[in-house]
Amino acid sequence: MSVRFPYGLVATDLDGTLLRSDESVSARTRDALAAATAAGAAHIVVTGRGVPWTRHILDDLGYRGLAVCGQGAQVYDAGEHRLLTSVTLDRQLAGVALAKIEAEVGPLHLAASRDGLDGEVLVGPGYAITGRLPATPFTDASDLWTAPLNKIYIQHPELSDDELAEAARRAAGGFVTVAMAGAGIVELLPLGLSKATGLSLAARRLGLKAADTIAFGDMPNDVPMFAWSSHGVAMANAHEELKSVANEVTASNEDDGIAVVLERLLG
Numbered sequence: 001m002s003v004r005f006p007y008g009l010v011a012t013d014l015d016g017t018l019l020r021s022d023e024s025v026s027a028r029t030r031d032a033l034a035a036a037t038a039a040g041a042a043h044i045v046v047t048g049r050g051v052p053w054t055r056h057i058l059d060d061l062g063y064r065g066l067a068v069c070g071q072g073a074q075v076y077d078a079g080e081h082r083l084l085t086s087v088t089l090d091r092q093l094a095g096v097a098l099a100k101i102e103a104e105v106g107p108l109h110l111a112a113s114r115d116g117l118d119g120e121v122l123v124g125p126g127y128a129i130t131g132r133l134p135a136t137p138f139t140d141a142s143d144l145w146t147a148p149l150n151k152i153y154i155q156h157p158e159l160s161d162d163e164l165a166e167a168a169r170r171a172a173g174g175f176v177t178v179a180m181a182g183a184g185i186v187e188l189l190p191l192g193l194s195k196a197t198g199l200s201l202a203a204r205r206l207g208l209k210a211a212d213t214i215a216f217g218d219m220p221n222d223v224p225m226f227a228w229s230s231h232g233v234a235m236a237n238a239h240e241e242l243k244s245v246a247n248e249v250t251a252s253n254e255d256d257g258i259a260v261v262l263e264r265l266l267g
Contacts, residue, residue, distance in 0.1 A: 005041045005265060008212035010037075010214055016182065018045065020253055031259070032259035039266060068195060068198035069198075070150040072189075088150060088190065089150060091149065096175055104171040105171075109128070112151065113149060121135045165186045174191075196224035210230060211230050214232075214261075216235070216257070217238065226245055233249070
């Protein structure tokens with residue numbers, strides 16, 4: 001007997017959602033996603049990470065579908081290892097935005113994600129990278145602007161992530177989109193860009209709509225994706241801002257929260 005799955009599209013964030021803290025995906029979650037796709041749903045990974053920081057995870061998963069990377073900036077075909085769409089940051093606007101934020105809160109620690117399949121992540125003095133992801137150090141801030149960028153990362157020596165994101169929106173919200181994607185990860189993006197932008201592009205390629213979509217996430221950068229989707233599921237470990245707009249809260253990423261929901265829907 002075939003199982004009918006109520007959604008045509010399952011959109012999952014990576015860090016803090018699909019991935020456990022050791023960057024693995026549990027067998028239970030893999031099985032639940034496989035069952036959902038066998039029942040006719042498409043699975044799209046929607047992550048703040050750029051393609052270079054996402055590819056190895058997708059390859060390890062044996063993932064062959066579309067992925068939305070770079071906070072919505074990139075639509076990537078994992079099966080063909082091909083970038084289908086890419087949106088870059090206006091570097092002049094980004095420079096103005098940074099100046100306005102620093103005028104408000106003082107000097108920032110900076111990093112930036114270069115565009116492309118092999119775009120480096122440049123990391124400046126004082127910027128703390130989470131995890132073991134490859135990065136290229138820089139000392140001269142002018143190095144930031146020598147090639148197209150998808151985003152700039154900002155950190156502050158004293159302000160919390162929430163305080164920094166709020167100050168950045170206040171100072172520069174008319175020039176860039178400010179997103180908070182995880183602990184220590186506040187980003188400046190092209191104005192108007194969000195995970196919802198990239199997800200809607202990827203869904204359209206598959207002939208699917210917002211009404212067909214269930215989305216899973218854990219951070220404030222997932223709020224637009226929840227607003228776009230029919231049903232938003234926050235992980236137990238999610239930021240309170242996301243929980244407040246979710247349709248439901250599931251178990252944590254360590255406790256197979258995605259599988260818990262998918263198994264229920266599959267009956």
